[in-house]
Amino acid sequence: MTTVVEAYQAASSERSAGVWVTAWRRLTNDKVGMASLAVVAGFLVMILAAAVGLLAGDWQKEVGVPDAPPSFIGPRAQATGTDPIASVIAKDAKPVDLSDIDPLAPKYKEWAERAAKIQITDPPRAETLPFGGDRLGRDIVAKVIKGAEISIFVGVFAAVLATLIGTMLGALSGYAGGRIGDFLEWVYNVFTSIPGILLIFAFAAVLGRGISTVILILGLAGWTGIYRLVRAEYMKHRTREYVRAAEAIGASHLSRMFIHILPNVSHVVLVQLSLHVVFFIKAEVILSFLGLGVRVDQVSWGTMLSEAQAELVLGHWWQLVATTVSMALFVTAFSLLTDALRDALDPKLR
């Protein structure tokens, strides 16, 4: 008897798979989607570890010689033989006694003795690092990991902020319409009429530097696209029969807006959220590159790229390669995951 009941329950729970469960099932069937999900999850685990200090906690330590090349290239060739200029000087110059005219001459000996008393222990610096070092000799790998933490953190939170603003205003404008809709359209038009990068500069100039500022700037300047899409969806859904039916049973405006309609447009919001994560990571890179991004004692992919341009002139390519490769990997994986998510969540495909 119990087995029958259990079987019944199991069957019914399987049949009542909600939209999220079926969407997850569709996602697991998507090979590209799953691979990109694995990459993104890997990055997230990595930045979590970095955030709590398990990974790349000592990224500021100068562990290698300045501009240490990557290990697989080998140490930089040492200057062989004697310095050509030194040899010229040594050959022809006669020692000149300056003690008559140098007032400090009597003190040289004393200083030399005092200096001998102080022990200087210069830590041994590695000739090479796994993927090279920057101009201060900091490990590039640790820097990339720490930079990923900040860049992704900024990207995700700025996207959440922008999506929140865009969804709220879009829902209000699309659902209420009329004067409220007109007013919000006006706000939208003002925001979009200012060139995006100028708007970001304006915010940056007012708010100063720091991670939270970057998040605020990007969120406040980047909500317009989401607003537009959510508004359109709400306008479409507002007149749907299920919303009419909710009105007929006496559901309030708020309930219709957020309990009835929002879950039905959530796929749009989610996809926009993930698209904006990618967009904002790139935007943070530009901001930091231009010196409007994170503080100098922090590192992000943007500041690394900014440093890399000077190094590249000297032929030190490793910082640039490490940053672009990790950024490209994350951004591509995230974009592919977004595509897979959209396919899995789109109710039209059901």
Place this chain on the structure above:
Amino acid sequence: MTNLVSVRDLKVSFRLGKHRIAEAVRGVSFDLPENATVALVGESGSGKSVSAMSIVRLLPENAIVGPESRVEFGGRNLLAEPIDSLRTIRGKDISVVFQEPMSSLNPVFTVGWQIAEVLQLHMGLSRKQVGDRVVELLTEVGIPEPKSRVDAYPHELSGGQQQRVMIAMAIACEPKLLIADEPTTALDVTVQRQILELIKRLQDRHRMSVLFISHDLGLVGEIADHVVVMRDGVVREKGRVAEIFEAPKDAYTKALLLCRPRLDVKPKRLPVIDDFMQGKPESQIVVTEPRIARAAAAAPLIEAKGLRKEYRLKTGLFARKTVEAVKDASFTLYPGRTLGVVGESGSGKTTVGMLLMRLVEATAGQVLYQGKDLLTLSDTEMMAYRRKIQIIFQNPYASLNPRFTVGQILTEPMKIHGIGDNDADRFERAAALSRRVGLAADSVYKYPHEFSGGQRQRIAIARCLTMKPDVVICDESVSALDVSVQATVLNLLLDLQDEFGMTYIFISHDLAVVKYMADDMLVMSEGAIVERGESDAIYADPQHEYTRKLLSAIPRGYAPRAQRAA
């Protein structure tokens, strides 16, 4: 009589996902004789459209046609032809008219251009000849002022005219076979009649064959020579129209014929297909006892006076145009009775229902609910009355929130109106109600997409019942359902009316259904009520010209040849 097309052992399945395959058509064979009309009849999902579209291979990408299937046309197997040679047949020898004329015509080209395209593709005519032929075709399908209509865009034409243009395109190259896939389902009854007559006339004149796909046996009986009845991808019965209608052999055919409400009798219950399929004797299924309407009580429940709804359209910078959706509608609703509202699309019948519930705000007028004017109440005062008037919408696929479980859908109105003691009690009531409307016990845990159309409509009915309403507005509530499902839902509505003593406002374009359900009736045309009274009296002796036109357009079903000629 020789056969134009022979379909032999047609099997079509659809690939759904990686490992799932759904069989749509399972070994269907039928013949299309020359110069005859063959009707493919069946409910949704019966495979009738798929079978017809297989003839010209207009199937979705994921369709798999069985290797043994054959469609013979002029000594060739169309299923084995390369797609290039099939293109010369499509539109020239075999052409298709679809259900939705608005979405079948390209909105950015003029109708003349679209007809000309077909002619240029297949006939190789000169520009001048094409132009003349287009006008000739538009004249033939009965478009008024064809010379000026050549340059009209689809949206400038009415639905019936659009379908005429589709037919003009289809017959442009004098096809041997015209496939008409539910060509009149999206149209009003009076327009439907005109289109049917047009197809009939064209068939006679051009001596072509017509494959007519429909779910409506009444319609088919009027125009077809042969009938093929399909269900679940197999042919249940086929034969000459007289054989099918006078002596149906298959239980399913019998059921289809009997479960449609008829205009001449009004039995207590409608026969249901399941009873036929279980092989019960006909005498047990068909109830002959007539349904007796509840006597009108002295006090009306709702009295609507001078209801008016205007929409203001902006036609220019300062110009405004007022469109009256409902003009001065007054009517009375008596408790326990059913008020039928009939009219064609755009007649304002749905708006009347919306005005009563204040889902649309009226421009003028009063709705007196037991003497209290609902239209002047504030939102909070209205809440108490909200639950007393409820509505069941037309499309059960759109009226249920797809992200809610049935349990959530049913408990939400109870939460809003404070019915039930706590969540557990409300859930218990929801489960009981879903059983009452005939759903399985575990339905409350499921999502709407797991149910069929008829079951979803039952959920919508149960949602209304949670609030114990006095008045239920059924806005085309059974129009989107199959004939067999329609009967079960109508029976359920009647049972519930008896059980809870509810009053119905039954809005529909389907005059047979309204005739069956309604005690009193309103006939609406262009926003105005043109006739009102007891429904039996109106059907027996219509006074207004529009009502007469409407009633004469209802498909009468099969009538023996002799009678037809008369």
